[in-house]
Amino acid sequence: QKRNPNEEEFHQAVKEILDSLVPVIAKQPKYMKAGILERLVEPERLIMFRVPWVDDQGQVRVNRGYRVQFNSAIGPYKGGLRFHPSVNASIIKFLGFEQILKNSLTGLPIGGGKGGSDFDPKEKSDDEVMRFTQSFMTELCKYIGPDADVPAGDIGVGAREIGFLFGQYKRIQGGNQAGVLTGKGIAYGGSLARPEATGYGTVYFVNEMLQAQNLTLNGSTVVVSGSGNVAIYAIQKAVQLGATVVACSDSNGYVYDPSGINYETVQRLKEVERKRISDYVKEHPTATYHEGCQNIWSIPCDIALPCATQNEIDEDAAKLLVKNGVKAVAEGANMPSTLAAIDVFLENGILFGPAKAANAGGVAVSALEMSQNSMRLAWTFEEVDEKLHQIMINIYNSSAEAAETYGYPGNLVVGANIAGFIKVADAMLAHGVI
Numbered sequence: 001q002k003r004n005p006n007e008e009e010f011h012q013a014v015k016e017i018l019d020s021l022v023p024v025i026a027k028q029p030k031y032m033k034a035g036i037l038e039r040l041v042e043p044e045r046l047i048m049f050r051v052p053w054v055d056d057q058g059q060v061r062v063n064r065g066y067r068v069q070f071n072s073a074i075g076p077y078k079g080g081l082r083f084h085p086s087v088n089a090s091i092i093k094f095l096g097f098e099q100i101l102k103n104s105l106t107g108l109p110i111g112g113g114k115g116g117s118d119f120d121p122k123e124k125s126d127d128e129v130m131r132f133t134q135s136f137m138t139e140l141c142k143y144i145g146p147d148a149d150v151p152a153g154d155i156g157v158g159a160r161e162i163g164f165l166f167g168q169y170k171r172i173q174g175g176n177q178a179g180v181l182t183g184k185g186i187a188y189g190g191s192l193a194r195p196e197a198t199g200y201g202t203v204y205f206v207n208e209m210l211q212a213q214n215l216t217l218n219g220s221t222v223v224v225s226g227s228g229n230v231a232i233y234a235i236q237k238a239v240q241l242g243a244t245v246v247a248c249s250d251s252n253g254y255v256y257d258p259s260g261i262n263y264e265t266v267q268r269l270k271e272v273e274r275k276r277i278s279d280y281v282k283e284h285p286t287a288t289y290h291e292g293c294q295n296i297w298s299i300p301c302d303i304a305l306p307c308a309t310q311n312e313i314d315e316d317a318a319k320l321l322v323k324n325g326v327k328a329v330a331e332g333a334n335m336p337s338t339l340a341a342i343d344v345f346l347e348n349g350i351l352f353g354p355a356k357a358a359n360a361g362g363v364a365v366s367a368l369e370m371s372q373n374s375m376r377l378a379w380t381f382e383e384v385d386e387k388l389h390q391i392m393i394n395i396y397n398s399s400a401e402a403a404e405t406y407g408y409p410g411n412l413v414v415g416a417n418i419a420g421f422i423k424v425a426d427a428m429l430a431h432g433v434i
């Protein structure tokens with residue numbers, strides 16, 4: 001804490017991981033001697049830069065850009081870019097740190113990174129977003145590349161932003177640069193099923209957690225927070241597997257419909273029309289809109305899928321979910337549950353899928369996009385979806401097995417952290433003290 005003052009989110013992520021690595025360090029003192037933990041929590045580098053741009057009124061604005069290249073032991077840095085006013089070094093570092101073990105868990109050769117800016121794309125014109133992203137990429141392009149660091153999207157960075165970022169990178173570097181970003185449009189090297197991957201993957205993961213206990217998604221009631229990229233496709237897949245999704249939200253409030261949320265309306269409102277979730281009730285009179293997003297967790301459900309942002313489920317919300325009979329919680333967002341909330345779930349025997357396992361489908365398909373770019377070919381939607389499904393099954397199995405082996409059966413927080421850690425730690429050992 002002395003070394004990284006005022007970085008609360010980063011401290012929280014580090015505490016969650018280090019606490020759960022105690023059993024593996026106890027069994028494997030070689031990691032301690034080699035300073036693996038000390039090196040793991042220190043980014044290889046953190047780049048911060050000025051992003052000046054001109055708004056539609058001709059006024060110069062200045063935002064701050066970040067890229068953390070956290071760990072490249074098992075492959076090039078890989079992780080999304082977030083554009084949101086809350087972005088600061090602590091948030092980028094917590095996300096980058098989590099990404100190391102998440103990427104390792106996918107079984108694919110990708111290291112951990114993350115980046116973004118405190119720029120808010122909401123209510124900006126397309127031209128303003130383009131000018132900002134071009135300025136952002138003009139600096140970022142010095143540090144990334146298809147074999148070095150491959151960013152993707154995250155909060156506030158979707159198809160539009162990735163398109164502008166890619167265009168500017170290509171303009172500066174020239175040539176075929178498909179491998180430098182993932183989440184690209186299909187017309188210029190994107191992968192089918194990448195937009196769906198994080199949401200679908202989270203639901204595939206929940207399916208595995210439930211099946212292991214002879215439970216099923218079919219017929220269950222689900223609450224999904226958020227209404228962005230992850231939430232939309234989590235809703236779609238949960239409905240396809242027979243669940244009723246009764247609520248979703250944005251940062252202003254939530255909509256509730258006991259007869260089920262229509263994901264096509266949510267998708268059009270948010271992805272195409274860029275409207276607020278409150279507009280949903282204008283088209284679906286059976287639904288009600290409630291101001292304030294936090295109360296979404298007071299809705300009784302069998303399964304809760306937090307898919308919006310960090311720390312959206314605190315201890316009280318977790319207790320309410322438990323009281324109302326929740327059976328499983330899986331994190332589509334990164335670190336949506338506070339440490340106290342996770343304790344509530346684990347102490348009450350709730351099936352809990354931590355983010356780095358449950359939402360790893362997005363980065364996994366990003367890595368598949370990189371493979372397709374390198375091979376100069378494109379797989380079908382079904383091929384990518386099948387690979388994603390298998391990766392999520394593998395992540396569940398390796399997390400469950402590691403939890404069992406290290407004496408915490410059923411605890412997927414411990415299991416995912418240990419399973420992700422061992423591969424990275426062994427690679428770091430092999431590389432010597434660097």
Ligand code: NDP
Pocket residue numbers: 153154155156157158198226227228229230231249250251252293307308309310332333334335359360362363
């Ligand atoms: P989007 O920008 O597409 O959507 C974010 C959603 O969360 C919006 O509905 C947004 O509402 C809501 N939200 C954002 N900030 C807050 C807040 N402070 N309080 C309440 N609601 C908020 O982002 P994604 O769907 O891509 O990302 C969601 C989460 O999933 C993030 O934690 C991200 O890191 C994680 N994730 C994303 C992956 C991906 O592939 N996209 C991969 C793995 C994890 P509003 O519109 O009002 O801001």
